[in-house]
Amino acid sequence: MIRIEHLKKSYQDVTPLKDVSVEIHDGDVISVIGPSGTGKSTLLRCINQLEKPTEGRIWLDDMEITDPKTDINKVRQKMGMVFQSFNLFDHKTVIENVMLAPVDLLGKSRQQAYDTGMELLKKVGLGEKALNYPDQLSGGQKQRVAIARALAMDPDVILLDEPTSALDPTMVGEVQSAIRDLAQTGKTMLIVTHEMHFAKSICNRVFFMDEGKIYEDGSPEQIFDNPKGENTRRFIHRLKVLELDINSRDYNFLSVVGEISAYCSRNQIAPKMAKHITLMFEEVMRILVSGMNDLSIHTVCEYSEQTEVAELAFSYNGPRFDMTSTGDDLGLSILKGLTEKNSYEWLENSDYPNLLKLTIGR
Amino acid sequence: MKKKTIGKSTILFLLAAVLVGILIVLKESVICTASEQNDHVIDSLSDLNGKRIGIQTGTSFDAAVREKMPEAHLEYYNGKADLLAALIGKKIDAFIVDEAVAQILIRESKYVVYLPEYLDSYDFAPIFPKTRDGEQLRNQFNAFLEHLPEGTLDDLSVKWFSENEADKTMPDISRLEAKKGVLKLATESGYAPFEYMRDGKVVGYDMELAAMFCEYSGYGLDIIDMNFDGILPAIQTSKCDFALAGISITPERAESVLFSKPNFSGGTVAMILKENAEYNDSFWDSIIESFNKTFIRENRWQLFQKGIMTTLLITIFAVLFGTALGFVVFMSCRNGNPVANIITQFFMWLIQGMPMVVLLMILFYVIFGSVAINGVLVAIIGFTLTFGASVFGLLKTGVGAVGIGQYEGAYALGYSERQTFYKIILPQAMPFVLPAYKGEIVSLIKSTAIVGYIAVQDLTKIGDIVRGRTYEAFFPLIAITVIYFALETLVGFGVGRISVNINPKRRKESEILKGIKH
Numbered sequence: 001m002i003r004i005e006h007l008k009k010s011y012q013d014v015t016p017l018k019d020v021s022v023e024i025h026d027g028d029v030i031s032v033i034g035p036s037g038t039g040k041s042t043l044l045r046c047i048n049q050l051e052k053p054t055e056g057r058i059w060l061d062d063m064e065i066t067d068p069k070t071d072i073n074k075v076r077q078k079m080g081m082v083f084q085s086f087n088l089f090d091h092k093t094v095i096e097n098v099m100l101a102p103v104d105l106l107g108k109s110r111q112q113a114y115d116t117g118m119e120l121l122k123k124v125g126l127g128e129k130a131l132n133y134p135d136q137l138s139g140g141q142k143q144r145v146a147i148a149r150a151l152a153m154d155p156d157v158i159l160l161d162e163p164t165s166a167l168d169p170t171m172v173g174e175v176q177s178a179i180r181d182l183a184q185t186g187k188t189m190l191i192v193t194h195e196m197h198f199a200k201s202i203c204n205r206v207f208f209m210d211e212g213k214i215y216e217d218g219s220p221e222q223i224f225d226n227p228k229g230e231n232t233r234r235f236i237h238r239l240k241v242l243e244l245d246i247n248s249r250d251y252n253f254l255s256v257v258g259e260i261s262a263y264c265s266r267n268q269i270a271p272k273m274a275k276h277i278t279l280m281f282e283e284v285m286r287i288l289v290s291g292m293n294d295l296s297i298h299t300v301c302e303y304s305e306q307t308e309v310a311e312l313a314f315s316y317n318g319p320r321f322d323m324t325s326t327g328d329d330l331g332l333s334i335l336k337g338l339t340e341k342n343s344y345e346w347l348e349n350s351d352y353p354n355l356l357k358l359t360i361g362r
Numbered sequence: 363m364k365k366k367t368i369g370k371s372t373i374l375f376l377l378a379a380v381l382v383g384i385l386i387v388l389k390e391s392v393i394c395t396a397s398e399q400n401d402h403v404i405d406s407l408s409d410l411n412g413k414r415i416g417i418q419t420g421t422s423f424d425a426a427v428r429e430k431m432p433e434a435h436l437e438y439y440n441g442k443a444d445l446l447a448a449l450i451g452k453k454i455d456a457f458i459v460d461e462a463v464a465q466i467l468i469r470e471s472k473y474v475v476y477l478p479e480y481l482d483s484y485d486f487a488p489i490f491p492k493t494r495d496g497e498q499l500r501n502q503f504n505a506f507l508e509h510l511p512e513g514t515l516d517d518l519s520v521k522w523f524s525e526n527e528a529d530k531t532m533p534d535i536s537r538l539e540a541k542k543g544v545l546k547l548a549t550e551s552g553y554a555p556f557e558y559m560r561d562g563k564v565v566g567y568d569m570e571l572a573a574m575f576c577e578y579s580g581y582g583l584d585i586i587d588m589n590f591d592g593i594l595p596a597i598q599t600s601k602c603d604f605a606l607a608g609i610s611i612t613p614e615r616a617e618s619v620l621f622s623k624p625n626f627s628g629g630t631v632a633m634i635l636k637e638n639a640e641y642n643d644s645f646w647d648s649i650i651e652s653f654n655k656t657f658i659r660e661n662r663w664q665l666f667q668k669g670i671m672t673t674l675l676i677t678i679f680a681v682l683f684g685t686a687l688g689f690v691v692f693m694s695c696r697n698g699n700p701v702a703n704i705i706t707q708f709f710m711w712l713i714q715g716m717p718m719v720v721l722l723m724i725l726f727y728v729i730f731g732s733v734a735i736n737g738v739l740v741a742i743i744g745f746t747l748t749f750g751a752s753v754f755g756l757l758k759t760g761v762g763a764v765g766i767g768q769y770e771g772a773y774a775l776g777y778s779e780r781q782t783f784y785k786i787i788l789p790q791a792m793p794f795v796l797p798a799y800k801g802e803i804v805s806l807i808k809s810t811a812i813v814g815y816i817a818v819q820d821l822t823k824i825g826d827i828v829r830g831r832t833y834e835a836f837f838p839l840i841a842i843t844v845i846y847f848a849l850e851t852l853v854g855f856g857v858g859r860i861s862v863n864i865n866p867k868r869r870k871e872s873e874i875l876k877g878i879k880h
Contacts, residue, residue, distance in 0.1 A: 090768070118880070131871055
């Protein structure tokens, strides 16, 4: 249905899309997720040419959209778009917004367009607002009109660009249910969204976008429950990551602690949890520093917003040293008191053969 | 809607009340100041040394004043009606005119007299362009003067300087046989008895002399009435073939134009306030008298009618063409064409930065200098340019006020760029544009008041012409102000209707669902 080959979009100072190649099949309902600034919206806007790609080609069926000879207006008529900011025509009533393009562009009679329009408006629950102007509607109502407007053109594909991001939380539900109904009709859809549960519940395919490409492409079960890529996992579990490298016994303790507390406050980690993370780090470091000469430690702290659990991983060099079994008693008791789970592994042939993992729960 | 109408008419009523108030205050203040006792009696020219002397701009009388009364303060006014008003209002102590005019002034105003002593003597002569054709015509005029029967010029001055208006017959210049072509005569009709407006025609001593010359030499005559300041440029650029406007011969003027032999010699005198003049006119009598003089006498209302038509003609065409021009330029600049944008920016800078008078003068005397072109047409061109510049600016602001989302919404549905602009963007820009557009039209009507500089007789120029004839300082001014207000209200109302009709949110349900069964 839609085939994208080596799509690249760069602006003067950023390149949101580096290299995207993907095929979208008829009837696919695709959720496009990923951290902000990773080109999700840009991908959608490139598909209907609201943004001109820097490089690469896109086909809709057999027609090359990116070919300058293609009449892009005809292509766009087959691709409905729903915007984050609705973009309803403010000078037209709701029903006119829905009727306008079918009459002007598809040559439908006003009566025909009106009948279809009213049917669509009733479907999204807005039949009674037909003669209102957009500025008399709530955000959720506007977005439902925008969906009806896109459907009135009977498009082959519908692109939804963060359709609920600009809405008051109380209105997200009504728009989501309109989209859910739409997804069940079997139309090909691409939705850029930040609502994970919603994405999971309506789609049959997920694009996780990161680093300017489709980082992981799979079924919702695969992406949400069993992500393969490291970035996907971090994103799905909403992990906040801090990595620290310590390469000397005389490291600047204060500045490292400062970094940890900055990380905690940046990610709105609860004060108690922040305190535990810091304390844990201090204890482990104290034990390691006292026991080793040529010190080199790589620390990763991952905090999941979803589960509110933090995991600290310490990888360090030197001979096998499992502090959970040896070490000073006081430090160990603090350590064991705070952690929910701890484990030690010896990884042969690694630069950092010792791996200590500590999990701090709520 | 109802509320708004009431508000508007209340405002108009208040404005009218303020105007009448101004009228009363002006009149009263003139009479009050004039009735104060005059402390220093002025008997001779030497008494005027150190006093404030009024001079009409463009005349050459100031040189003589400087020479004879070195300590006098010179003040410049635009016309004799202004000088008279200034004298009566004691803004000046005297003003200088030539004796022939002074004789008329003392008949028209009972508050003034003139000192019999001549300040200076002068010679009037027609002027011609400093070109080969101009010189030829000058020589023909000199030959005509030489062949005039003895005493003809004296008879002419006796006739035009007399008190009896009925005797002052003017030959019909349309009957002249234009065997050798038609001559364009520049003049300024605010200078009775030499040239003035009567029954819608320019008549006077100079005009009859010009007609006699044309008859003698076999020319037709086309009299072009303009501001005195405009006469010299009109001759220098050969826009007119010659000028007769009570122009005195000075060496300075002779550097830029050719003078024939003098046709009239006279003296300049100083006009002063009469001592112990009686001011016993009632306010209403004087208003009625002013109205009579301004509108009824010599059917002057017809002049005003013509002036209104000219002002409207210039305004309407400038609005139509200017709107079209602004729109076309906007459309060609809209897509960011760099060449179109640079050219437009340059012209906007040029046209908007230039005083309107200068733009009109350049168009009339320089750009169309050698083309026989009607002043009204030049005025329409000039105002079309400035109005077009305003419309361009308005469209830029109005269209800029429509958000980018509206474009994207339309493009995403499959509208072409052109359809998007006309169907989606422009209708939304109009409500931003129209109120300011209305303001621009109103200020355009007012700014057309300067077209007198290029020989167009619009409403303001008619006011000046009538003032030059009646020496009424204020009444014609207030009268044209009222007429301007009426025109502006009319136009404002018209554009207001359009903006109501064009506002999409004012549509009725039946309009929105036209032709739909539901």
